[in-house]
Amino acid sequence: MLTVDKKDIIGPSQFVGLLTLSRIIPVTVGFPLLTATEKPQDAWVASLLGTLVSVPVVLAITGLSLRHPGRTVIQYSQDLLGPVFGKLIGLTLTAYWFMTAADVARALGEAFVEGAMPETPLVAFLIVACAAGAATARCGIEVIARMAEIVAYGAILLLLPIPLLAHDVVKFDNLRPFLAGGIAGLVRPASVAVAFFVQFMVAGMLVPHLNRPERAPAFAFYSVLVSGFVLVWVSAVLVMIFGSRASALFLPAYALGRVISIAQSVERVDVVILALLTVGSLLKIALFLWATAVALQQMLGLEEGRCLFYPLASLAVSLGVLAFKDYLEFVRFFIRSWPVYSLMLGTTVTGVLGLASLVRGRTIRRQGR
Amino acid sequence: MRRQTRALRFLGLFLAMVIAGVPGCWSRKEIDSLGFITIAGLDAYGDTGRILLTVHFAKPFAIATEQAARGAQEKPFWVVNVEGETMSSAVRELFLNAPRTPFWGHCRLILVGEELARRGIKDVVDWFDRNGRVGKRPNVAVVKGGTAAELLQGEFSLERMPVQGYTGLLESASLMLSRFRTSCLVELTRILEEEGMEPVLPAFDIVRVRSGSDDAGELVRTEITTTAKLAGFAVFRGDKLVGWLDEEESRFYHLIGGLFVEADYIDVPDPHYPGKVVSLQLTRSRGEVDPVVSGDRVSFRVRVWVRARVTGVQREFDPVKTPSDWSDLERAFEKEIEAQVAQVVSKAKSLNADIFGFGASLYRNAPQLWARLKDAWDDMFPVLAVEVEVDAALLRTGVVLRSIRER
Numbered sequence: 001m002l003t004v005d006k007k008d009i010i011g012p013s014q015f016v017g018l019l020t021l022s023r024i025i026p027v028t029v030g031f032p033l034l035t036a037t038e039k040p041q042d043a044w045v046a047s048l049l050g051t052l053v054s055v056p057v058v059l060a061i062t063g064l065s066l067r068h069p070g071r072t073v074i075q076y077s078q079d080l081l082g083p084v085f086g087k088l089i090g091l092t093l094t095a096y097w098f099m100t101a102a103d104v105a106r107a108l109g110e111a112f113v114e115g116a117m118p119e120t121p122l123v124a125f126l127i128v129a130c131a132a133g134a135a136t137a138r139c140g141i142e143v144i145a146r147m148a149e150i151v152a153y154g155a156i157l158l159l160l161p162i163p164l165l166a167h168d169v170v171k172f173d174n175l176r177p178f179l180a181g182g183i184a185g186l187v188r189p190a191s192v193a194v195a196f197f198v199q200f201m202v203a204g205m206l207v208p209h210l211n212r213p214e215r216a217p218a219f220a221f222y223s224v225l226v227s228g229f230v231l232v233w234v235s236a237v238l239v240m241i242f243g244s245r246a247s248a249l250f251l252p253a254y255a256l257g258r259v260i261s262i263a264q265s266v267e268r269v270d271v272v273i274l275a276l277l278t279v280g281s282l283l284k285i286a287l288f289l290w291a292t293a294v295a296l297q298q299m300l301g302l303e304e305g306r307c308l309f310y311p312l313a314s315l316a317v318s319l320g321v322l323a324f325k326d327y328l329e330f331v332r333f334f335i336r337s338w339p340v341y342s343l344m345l346g347t348t349v350t351g352v353l354g355l356a357s358l359v360r361g362r363t364i365r366r367q368g369r
Numbered sequence: 370m371r372r373q374t375r376a377l378r379f380l381g382l383f384l385a386m387v388i389a390g391v392p393g394c395w396s397r398k399e400i401d402s403l404g405f406i407t408i409a410g411l412d413a414y415g416d417t418g419r420i421l422l423t424v425h426f427a428k429p430f431a432i433a434t435e436q437a438a439r440g441a442q443e444k445p446f447w448v449v450n451v452e453g454e455t456m457s458s459a460v461r462e463l464f465l466n467a468p469r470t471p472f473w474g475h476c477r478l479i480l481v482g483e484e485l486a487r488r489g490i491k492d493v494v495d496w497f498d499r500n501g502r503v504g505k506r507p508n509v510a511v512v513k514g515g516t517a518a519e520l521l522q523g524e525f526s527l528e529r530m531p532v533q534g535y536t537g538l539l540e541s542a543s544l545m546l547s548r549f550r551t552s553c554l555v556e557l558t559r560i561l562e563e564e565g566m567e568p569v570l571p572a573f574d575i576v577r578v579r580s581g582s583d584d585a586g587e588l589v590r591t592e593i594t595t596t597a598k599l600a601g602f603a604v605f606r607g608d609k610l611v612g613w614l615d616e617e618e619s620r621f622y623h624l625i626g627g628l629f630v631e632a633d634y635i636d637v638p639d640p641h642y643p644g645k646v647v648s649l650q651l652t653r654s655r656g657e658v659d660p661v662v663s664g665d666r667v668s669f670r671v672r673v674w675v676r677a678r679v680t681g682v683q684r685e686f687d688p689v690k691t692p693s694d695w696s697d698l699e700r701a702f703e704k705e706i707e708a709q710v711a712q713v714v715s716k717a718k719s720l721n722a723d724i725f726g727f728g729a730s731l732y733r734n735a736p737q738l739w740a741r742l743k744d745a746w747d748d749m750f751p752v753l754a755v756e757v758e759v760d761a762a763l764l765r766t767g768v769v770l771r772s773i774r775e776r
Binding site for chain 1: 474501504505506553555556558559560562563564729732733734736
């Protein structure tokens with residue numbers, strides 16, 4: 001069973017870094033929210049709306065962990081719902097995390113094939129990404145969190161000054177008209193944004209490792225704010241630079257790097273962005289492989305979970321390659337089917353566990369009386 | 370157990386050594402196997418609908434040698450012409466001509482011949498936009514009255530590499546004159562998709578220094594036969610070239626767009642001495658386009674705010690002594706700006722190309738009305754009511770207050 005030893009304790013900043021990084025990776029590769037926005041100038045409003053809606057969702061997800069100190073979501077779902085239904089919930093979450101790891105690997109592979117090395121087969125990148133992710137995950141959550149803290153804040157610092165570096169092609173007017181697609185036009189992109197925030201359910205596995213678990217909802221809230229800010233910022237910057245072409249970009253952050261040109265000497269910053277994107281994606285793969293392995297270990301009652309990382313990584317490679325025929329199918333999945341799946345999963349799991357927790361709490365109080 | 374771990378470590382080390390020893394990998398690009406493209410020229414190839422692609426390959430050995438440092442005559446670039454059904458097929462043809470793999474990462478200029486520009490540039494722009502190897506910042510320009518292939522035989526006296534000549538010309542003119550402005554690929558693709566806005570691109574004229582010669586195949590430079598000069602702007606409707614703005618029109622096009630470069634000069638007819646002019650240096654300027662909507666009717670107001678200083682007069686001028694002279698000159702300055710702005714607006718209307726973004730400003734300010742009008746915009750634009758409002762003032766006289774008095 002999972003034992004939280006001193007080696008596996010993470011600090012608040014690392015916790016925020018981990019969650020933030022996992023949220024900003026889809027902004028740099030693909031950016032489904034922008035693709036889903038009919039009028040790209042509304043993307044920043046949709047990002048803001050999505051972030052605001054995500055706050056209660058994320059607070060509910062992390063708040064549940066406070067009622068079950070020292071227990072992961074996999075463990076307390078069995079405590080609340082019994083072994084069968086509890087494991088069913090656990091299995092659903094595990095599949096979700098595993099799929100997330102495979103999807104991130106696929107997105108990273110596509111980014112490399114299209115952006116840097118077109119002759120290299122996609123599977124080669126997936127193998128390397130998943131193997132590196134598994135190797136990192138084997139080192140434990142503290143190592144992943146330590147790296148994520150540096151990379152997340154590095155990525156933010158890199159993305160923030162882009163409008164200044166590319167000021168000659170920035171056009172503020174591109175953000176107008178405000179709400180060009182109306183309120184109805186925000187529903188789909190905002191739901192995509194919230195769907196990605198549902199990935200914060202992985203916090204249910206992280207809270208027991210947090211050195212101040214009682215503050216987990218506050219830290220998760222900070223993560224939503226920081227990543228929400230990045231989301232709003234990047235979508236606004238993309239539209240200011242590319243206009244309505246922004247929604248056609250395959251690798252938005254990479255494209256931002258390609259427009260920077262200062263005195264013809266500071267150019268091709270895309271390489272730096274690609275490097276950050278790679279390390280960030282590897283850490284996200286590591287985080288979700290770690291969550292999957294620990295969840296499986298707890299559900300199956302295994303003594304040792306480290307043996308699961310490489311088999312899971314190889315399965316993630318297969319899923320990443322086979323799940324989508326081509327990149328367009330991948331994009332369509334993320335703007336059409338996945339938000340529905342992710343939102344349903346998030347609300348159902350949180351709702352069922354929250355309800356069970358309330359009922360159980362009342363029962364215990366009654367029995368106490 | 371320890372034995373097993375040692376065996377695994379040994380195996381790991383062995384595999385690492387084998388992998389490190391494997392020469393090369395997928396997608397490898399050795400720098401000495403790449404041919405660096407610096408300029409791409411695109412032309413319509415006859416009436417066949419085919420594309421003629423002309424590229425400049427940089428010759429690193431001719432740039433960075435001791436010979437080059439002493440000003441040796443070998444051209445540091447190689448011009449290649451290929452043709453193809455599409456842009457992609459023309460690019461493929463390059464592989465049959467160039468002994469090195471064409472590398473587009475250093476392409477700084479895309480030149481489009483007039484004929485191809487008139488046919489439409491969307492298809493060729495799509496190739497550059499889609500290609501991850503091409504940066505987003507190469508300048509795009511049109512060759513006025515000629516082909517890119519012809520212009521790319523040209524060179525510049527001050528630059529060894531023509532690409533530096535063209536980009537230097539564009540950049541210094543954009544910096545110092547209001548008549549020009551660079552337009553890069555990312556801006557062009559953005560405007561091609563923007564509602565109610567048509568693109569303009571800088572235009573180059575071919576200047577023949579020595580006629581009747583062809584230096585296309587010459588390895589060694591003897592003398593420059595063809596060079597380039599900036600020649601206003603090419604005006605597009607959609608992706609098709611429909612006309613030109615001359616240098617003066619380009620200047621006022623920029624003034625309306627708020628892109629006027631401070632420190633440019635303008636000659637205003639002297640209000641008191643017909644035939645003479647007063648030279649003014651513009652020190653500050655702003656320009657904007659606003660829609661005036663009343664019901665379903667729309668007109669536009671072009672507002673220009675400009676400040677200047679006197680830099681030259683052709684007669685005795687003492688505004689301290691005769692203040693009316695100063696205010697008359699100010700009024701003349703205002704009238705001149707108003708007339709020039711009105712003229713460039715009517716030129717755009719005559720070409721039916723909304724280069725000022727009247728439609729875009731309507732879309733931004735009244736999106737619902739734009740949605741109703743946009744299909745009819747092509748018919749509306751040439752007869753659009755446009756009011757020009759100019760606020761012009763003179764602020765200074767230079768470092769002297771009056772001109773030299775006649776004895």
